[in-house]
Amino acid sequence: MLTPADATTDGDATLLQPAQFRAALRSDVTRGLGASPKWLPPRWLYDPLGSELFEQITQLPEYYPTRTERAILTQCSPAVADITGARTLIELGSGSSDKTRLLLNALQERLPGITYAPVDVSASALAQAVAALSTDYPGLTMAPLVADFTTNLALPPLPGPRLLAFLGGTFGNLLPDERAVFLRSLRSRLAPGDRLLLGVDLVKDPDRIRAAYDDAAGVTASFSLNVLTMINRELKADFDLDAFEHVVLWDPQNEWIELRLRSRREQTVVLHDLGLHVRFAPGEDLRTEISAKFRPRRLADEMSKTGLEVTHWWTDPDRLYGLALVARDDDLTPPR
Template sequence: MAGEQYASGQRFTLEHRLTPDYFVTRLREDVLEGLADPPRSLPPKWFYDARGSELFEEITRLPEYYLTRAEQEILDARAPQIALDTAAGTLVEIGAGSSRKTRTLLDALTQAGTLERYAPLDVSTSALVEAGEALCRDYPALHVTATVTDFETELVLPHSDGPRLIAFLGSTIGNFTPVRRRDFFTALRAAMTDQDTFLLGADLVKDADVLWRAYNDSRGVTAAFNKNVLHVLNRELDADFDVDAFDHNAVWNAGQDRIEMWLRSRLTQTIKVRALDLTLEFGDGEEMLTEISTKFRREDLVAELARAGFRVREWWTDSARRFALLLAAPDGR
């Protein structure tokens, strides 16, 4: 239940802030709001059941998908400077998942002698427990205070007496609409103190062909990842989507600087969502939007952060200038 505490040893605790029916309730709401009538859409969070998470890990290793490697290149080069610049005693990670990339920051902060605590936030209890216990084994002095929460509805930063480094890695910020980004940045700034800093990962606008291939890989892994959301709906809401009756379609929307992932119906079909007593009529070629992935220009992202009360102190890219990590502080610091 919400607020439930879990402890493993003396250095790892986990707090549940989500009710047992949270996910099924949100899924029902999102399906009714997004699929009942055209234009149809679903939030990308529903990709990530166990199978979807496995597929995404496979995507990160594909030759066409440069994002993960580019961000890791920056972290490897800049983590010592980040540690010295922030002097963070607590590393907070939003949407932590497996915490794989986080170890680069943990190593640097440990070497700098400031790190006391790692505070990951994620919707997945299993991911937090697995990562938290492994980190406690590998970092004997580290305290891990994990929180099971949906940061899109409740952004909770754990209290700290010293500076916190809040990390939002990957390209998740690109999944947000402009309004959602504004609200997220504003809420984050309100939760931060003047001694905290914010580390943000963002994919950059680049050649359209490079972007297209990153979301249309030759092995079809991204297509399977996209279609996996239909398996989730079938299992969780007793729907009868024929997964093979939909095609993956990822396109570059140059007008909005974003990749859009769609599922396109291959024929006229009727789908029943029995748990909602809902009938969906799809026309031949009709699409549902399953993800947006905005790509950023430096001046635009810096301006968005400034409007929310942040000043960008550092902007780093990988050697090919494909991806950016930026370090921001509350304006006036």
């Protein structure tokens, strides 16, 4: 997410302007809090503090996705570099770009002089990542972009073949219809030879999944509640954080986790900038995120319905997590 202070434009990146940030926030909050049941898009969880809290979450013992994905990337990155021959790495939802280094190392070993284009909604996380990579990879060409790629996917016209990395299980934060729209949009923007490397969390014991989103230290609860602090700050609202609790639910039919904020009592929240009075009944939930879990066959079917095909698949020994290499179904000839 952007804050107005973060939203600027310079020669290296195209960033949202303060007016765009505010318009998007106002629209999402108005629609989400006026719906039944109430919801907010997960992108607003990632203000500077939210991004910092999420990085803490990735280090927690209960949160298996990050370390499992890193282990898989350690093993498969050289193969990904050989298969794709990518000259540009575009990372959607780049965050701290920590795991990205495994791909960068493999790609640079095969072809020095590649370009890296991190794309993220958090300007602060993006700036920190770019600063760190500039120090550690002095010859790396970078083209950072602050954008919400889930609503307006625009791939920079950088040298091909391009490898798009969509890691961290963020794909699972989209509802099924949103995933279909995203995949069709992505397919239309893939040039010949381009590939997508997609990270997905897999269906497993629901208790293990729940624990990853409801850690004993309460970091995820703070992460979830922080969205109310952000709305208070940006829209002059009066959410009382003590009046809400962090709730994690497993939906066995849809095979996804839901993060919710549950009202502890009857209350009315005033959002002064919007002129809204939002009533919460005791026990009423505000959904802040879903995180879908996948089965390999179901994922392949989703891809096929949107004109994409999984060409390679990597997973860990316990099959907790998977990485899929994806191509347009009419572009399955390996790049030269």
